[in-house]
Amino acid sequence: MMLRRALSALTLLGAVAAAPLAHAQTNGLTTPARHVTIMDGASGAILFCDDCNTPMPPASMSKLMTVLLVAERLQSGQITLDTRFPVSENAWRNGAMSDGSHMFLELNSEVSVRDLLRGAIVVSANDACIVLAEGIAGSEQAFVTQMNERAQALGLTSARFRNVTGLPDPDHVISSSDLARLTRHLINTYPELYRIYSEREFTHNNRTQQNRNPLLGAYTGADGVKTGHTDDAGYGLVGSALVNGQRRIIVFNGLDTMAARRTEALRIMSAAFNDFSVAQIAAQGEEVGEAQVRLGSRRTVPLVAQNNIIIGGPRGVQSALTASIVYDGPLQPPIAEGQVVARLVVEGPNFQTQEFPLAAGRRIGKANWFSRAWEGLRLTLFGG
Structure with missing residues (x-):
């Protein structure tokens, strides 16, 4: 009975108080963005969900998992920030010579993990991600296997990674709620490394590039995290801000322009603090x-x-x-x-x-x- x-x-x-939750609230916000998640950073409670559990193409937002694995190798002592990795022809052709984001790495040069991390985080450099993957795992695909294994261990059940850059692949997907969980884990576990996400620009080989995160400098307390864009995915963002001791994490995708991404990033982050609460x-x-x-x-x-x-x-x-x-x-x-x-x-x-x-x-x-x-x-x- x-x-x-x-x-x-x-x-x-x-x-x-801090504890992860996976339940979704589906009222209280209207936005043209797709796959929207608003998460409370302290508890992991999802405050708003609009199709947030459906796998989507994350574009460069999937580099969060690439960076997480590098952070774990740094913590274990397998590599250090001064470790230097060579720039292979694969990394050069699919990074520095591609139309995607890159940090102008030179073929056969050697670059420190310190610079490669900043390139991957601040300017979303595809060449940096490939060099890191090859240096750590021997090949990009071997590193991708580790990404998928780590995602499953973290309970990110929607995640299927096929590359380290987020370049288009129909099988390269993750839900916005899992991206929020991944972001929260990265922030809480590696706070020192996370500070790099707030850097506004990065210079390498005498070329200075700007961080594309529209929240930085525009929303008080914003300190990350990652933009993404491909033709299939549209313009997306993982954003985070700390205001009066409270952290919110937002994730969305599917907007048509960079300007729309900026507008919605500011509006959704404002709503995250002003219109939603946890108890x-x-x-x-x-x-x-x-x-x-x-x-x-x-x-x-x-x-x-x-x-x-x-x-x-x-x-x-x-x-x-x-x-x-x-x-x-x-x-x-x-x-x-x-x-x-x-x-x-x-x-x-x-x-x-x-x-x-x-x-x-x-x-x-x-x-x-x-x-x-x-x-x-x-x-x-x-x-x-």
Whole structure:
């Protein structure tokens, strides 16, 4: 039997605490951009989703994964910022001699990882990405294999990478929500490296190029992250800003012009801070209710949040939300502590219902023989 017990309305929710969420809110913003995600940086809660889980061609925004792997190799000591890699003919022809973004690397020259990283991050240099991939993994395709393996390990289930640059390939895709998760991981794990994303220009071989991120210098607190453009994908952006101690991450794609990307970047980032909010229902391990137990050593079992339970969405919506504990019950013992036995369902007007697992807060064994016999007799005589 499915049991539901309503909790108090969510009008007194506390402040946010860090914990990832993957649930989507679908109201509160209209934009011509496609595949839109707004994420709270602290919690990972998705505050707005418009087709955010559909794989899309990310163009140069996929270089975030390329950079992440380089960061991990730096952290492990496999390479250093002073390590120098040669510029192969492949990197030269498909980077410096191509129509795409590049940092004018010279064939057969050697370039430091420090400069290659800045080229990849600040000016989206395709040649830099290929040189890094070949230097680390031996070939671009070997590095791509590592990118895909890392994406799966991070839970980025929509990601399928076919190159290190984001150049057009029908099988090179990732969702905007997974791009937001990737960005959050990069920001939180490698804050020193992430600072490079705020640099406004980069000079190499006496050529200075500008960072194309339209948020930098135009939106207070903006410090990254990455633009993207191909004919198939349109103009897109992964953006992030830190304002009054709160971080928001936005991702969108599919606009027709660079000017439209700038306009929507500023508008969506403004909405991310002004029109959306997050709230915590319960901290990890906090008791949120109890469930009935039949023929157990106790009649009830406490239910605790398996993770921090955080919701996000348009401001004003949360005051009308309700939360209910739902489970198939009464529960049958034995019940192990930490076993997921129920779920918390949060719902309300203009809000996409969200569910969160609840675990048993203690072990519940079977009742003794006398209690079981008495319960059997009771059910026989009076029904249950």
